[in-house]
Amino acid sequence: MANVERDKRLLSKQSIPYRGIIILILRLGLSGLFIYASLSKIRDPIRFKNIVANYEVLPYWMVNITATVLPWLEFWTGSLLLIGILVRACIVIQGSLLVLFILVTGLNIARGMEFYCGCFAEDTITGGISYWHIVFNVFWLLMAGALFILERRRFSHRFLLSHNAAR
Amino acid sequence: MWRRVLFDLMIIMCVGIFSGIIVNELRADGIPLLPAYMDSSFHREMDLNAFKREKCKNSCCLIFDARPHEFYEKDHLMGAVNFPPVQFDFFHGLYLADAPPDTPIFVYGRTISRACDRELAYLLALKGHKNVTVIF
Numbered sequence: 001m002a003n004v005e006r007d008k009r010l011l012s013k014q015s016i017p018y019r020g021i022i023i024l025i026l027r028l029g030l031s032g033l034f035i036y037a038s039l040s041k042i043r044d045p046i047r048f049k050n051i052v053a054n055y056e057v058l059p060y061w062m063v064n065i066t067a068t069v070l071p072w073l074e075f076w077t078g079s080l081l082l083i084g085i086l087v088r089a090c091i092v093i094q095g096s097l098l099v100l101f102i103l104v105t106g107l108n109i110a111r112g113m114e115f116y117c118g119c120f121a122e123d124t125i126t127g128g129i130s131y132w133h134i135v136f137n138v139f140w141l142l143m144a145g146a147l148f149i150l151e152r153r154r155f156s157h158r159f160l161l162s163h164n165a166a167r
Numbered sequence: 168m169w170r171r172v173l174f175d176l177m178i179i180m181c182v183g184i185f186s187g188i189i190v191n192e193l194r195a196d197g198i199p200l201l202p203a204y205m206d207s208s209f210h211r212e213m214d215l216n217a218f219k220r221e222k223c224k225n226s227c228c229l230i231f232d233a234r235p236h237e238f239y240e241k242d243h244l245m246g247a248v249n250f251p252p253v254q255f256d257f258f259h260g261l262y263l264a265d266a267p268p269d270t271p272i273f274v275y276g277r278t279i280s281r282a283c284d285r286e287l288a289y290l291l292a293l294k295g296h297k298n299v300t301v302i303f
Contacts, residue, residue, distance in 0.1 A: 042190075045191065045194075045196065045197065045198050046196065046198060049198050052280070053280040053281050054280075055280065056278055056280045056281075057279065057280065058279070058280050059279065059280070060277075060278075060279070060280050060282040061201060061202070061205060061282075063280050063281075064198050064199060064200055064201065064202060065200050065201075067198060068187045068188060068191045068197075068198065068200060069184050069187040069188070070187075071187070072183045072184075072187035072190070073179070073180070073183035073184075073187070075183075076179055076182050076183050076186065077179060077183075080179065086175040086178065086179060088172050089172050089173075089175030089176040089178070089179055090179065092172060092176055093176060093179060093180075114237070154171065154175065
């Protein structure tokens with residue numbers, strides 16, 4: 001009870017206009033991005049396995065495990081964020097994945113590797129990889145950071161349109 | 168607060184890992200979690216210096232570069248031909264259709280994330296080639 005009162009006081013102090021709507025937009029954006037990115041990887045695991053190997057970062061015995069688990073991690077974090085369950089943990093995982101993508105993309109650009117990112121179904125070898133992929137990921141990382149700061153609750157019921165939504 | 172986030176994080180990680188593994192096991196086009204060619208009992212292994220000595224003694228051996236074509240184009244051992252395991256049937260018909268099973272075959276081509284050499288050695292062993300050596 002005391003925690004609820006404390007959170008209510010905390011929320012009332014944060015007088016960001018349209019806070020709930022901003023949170024909703026950020027949640028929908030991030031969840032849409034991760035669910036969409038996961039679907040093509042889940043649909044074609046062999047293609048994704050080759051994409052993971054193209055990055056030349058993981059040892060060969062870890063490539064298949066990563067290709068099996070990573071798309072589902074993306075899918076679950078996207079889905080849970082969409083329905084507003086375990087929100088902050090989802091943001092932490094998504095942020096970590098985005099940092100990881102930025103690092104490996106930057107590393108491979110620096111190494112002069114010729115590959116394509118394979119983040120989405122429409123990525124092909126002709127698209128290649130560029131600094132725009134890093135900019136894109138940094139943009140979404142900032143979105144995740146903003147959502148982590150704005151959303152302090154574990155469960156975002158009622159799509160956070162109300163500041164007094166239940167915890 | 169961070170303890171709660173960490174607990175939730177563990178839950179999501181477990182759900183992601185288990186659902187990934189279970190769906191992968193159930194689907195027809197699932198990938199093996201650990202590649203079959205991890206088992207090195209299908210081939211011998213030899214370092215590059217030992218291979219050079221062996222090559223001097225045995226001039227009729229075959230040397231295969233198992234890496235993707237673009238890697239082979241950049242650099243390869245003298246006398247090696249490109250044999251990526253992803254096109255195994257095509258290249259096997261091309262290079263080894265009439266080769267006896269005990270032909271000495273040397274395979275190389277390992278990168279950080281691809282053990283093309285081991286994969287090719289494994290596939291050659293399945294085709295009945297008994298004298299396959301991986302050069303590392």
